[in-house]
Amino acid sequence: MIYEIKLSGAKEDDGKIELHRLAHLAQSITDIASGALRIRLTGISFASGRRNERISNAIKIHLADLRTGSTVLQLECETFKDTLSGQQGDVFNPGILEVLPDQTPMTLVMESFRQAIDYKEGINYLDKGLLKKLKSFEKIFLEEDESVTISNQGSIQELKLKRSDIKKIQKLEESIPEPQEIIINGIVDELKYSKSRISIATADGSVNGILSDMLEPQEISKYWGKNLTISGKAHYQPNGDLSFIYIEKIFEPSEADKYFSRTSKKETVEQQILRQQRQLKNSNHLNEIVGQWPGEEDIDEILKALD
Incomplete structure (x- = not known):
């Protein structure tokens, strides 16, 4: 599919x-x-660990042309139906991936900007x-008044970005x-997907976790x-x-682990006040730590199913 990125408003935007x-x-x-593709497949956009070659190949974008009329870059990229599926044309797994086959790396870029600029709590x-x-x-x-417009020859709504939009993203x-580093002690629930x-399951409620690429699933299945007891990095909304914990190590539980185990939040004063207001309206403490979960499919299982 063909996309255009138009740079306009600066002296340099003259076809070069x-x-x-x-x-x-x-x-x-x-x-x-x-990052947009990985967060849809794994729940986290960037993490240390093994590089997935299929994802790297799926996000290839080519510069096809450079034209005048401000500065217009013409880009080409394929749909994920062509780059992530096998040569037999396998369909994608249902669920979070039901709309992904017809999308491209550029549509995910545009969607990410739109969600960040017009941020709403909930599924994103x-x-x-x-x-x-x-x-x-x-x-x-x-320059301050310069704009960057991304379009797909009129087939989807164009995205026009200005520096003020990036400032909104920065605040978010x-x-x-x-x-932040965190230690959690609890009971591991069986996974279905x-x-x-x-x-x-902790004393404060259920906590979502994602295994690091350095951990094999069988290392935790016996638990x-x-x-x-797990340790890793807590990611927040x-x-x-708390949104989820990126699990880096697993241990047999000990009394010391239970003492240091916590589901703490690193909040500003304003965030603490807002949280307390929500607590008055809703006494369900589980809502305080459960975040939105992008999906349940494991990336390796998904990609294997597409071959």
């Missing part, structure tokens, strides 16, 4: 583009597309890592606490229904609530 700026634009688009595919990549797009702008990103996602 400086190589350093082009490189940053290319890197930003690629990073956003990669954003986290702090992806918001940081969206925020870095500000380096593309040379800054409202999310940084991931995935080998890399777990649910842990299903039993007590377990903009309101300060």
Whole structure:
């Protein structure tokens, strides 16, 4: 599919583009597309671990042309139906992937910007890592009134970005606490759909967890229904609530682990006040730590099913 990125409003936007700026634009688009796809498949946009070659190949975007009329870059990329499915044309797994086959890396980029600019609590595919990549797009702008327009020859609604939009994304990103080290002790619930996602029943309620790429599913499967201590990084929502834990290590539980185990929140004073107001309206403490869960399919299982 063909997309156009139009740079207009700056003196340099005259059918040319400086190589350093082009490189940053290319890197930003690629990073956003990669994070947007990974968050749909795994629940987290960027994480250390093994690189997935199929995802890397699926987000390839090619510069096909550079035209005048401001500066217009013509890009080409394939749908995920063509890049993630096998040569036999297998259909995607239902659920969160029912709309993904007809999407492309560029549509995910556009969707990520729209969700961040017009942010609403609830189901969305954003986290702090992806918001940081969206925020870095500000380096593309040379002047305050310059705009960047992304379109698909009229087949989808165009996206027009200005520096003020990136400022809104920056405020949203800054409202999310940084991931922090955390220790949790609880009972591992049995999984129904995935080998890399777990649910842990703690004294404060159920907590969502994602296994690091460095952990094999069988390392935790023997603990299903039993007590377990995990450590990793807690990831948060903009309101300060815990979204999920990216699990890096697992241990046999001990008294020390139980003492240090916590589902703490790193909140601003304003966020604490808002949380207390919500508690008065709803005494269900489980709502304070359960975040939106993008989906339940394990990425390796999904990709294997598409072959």
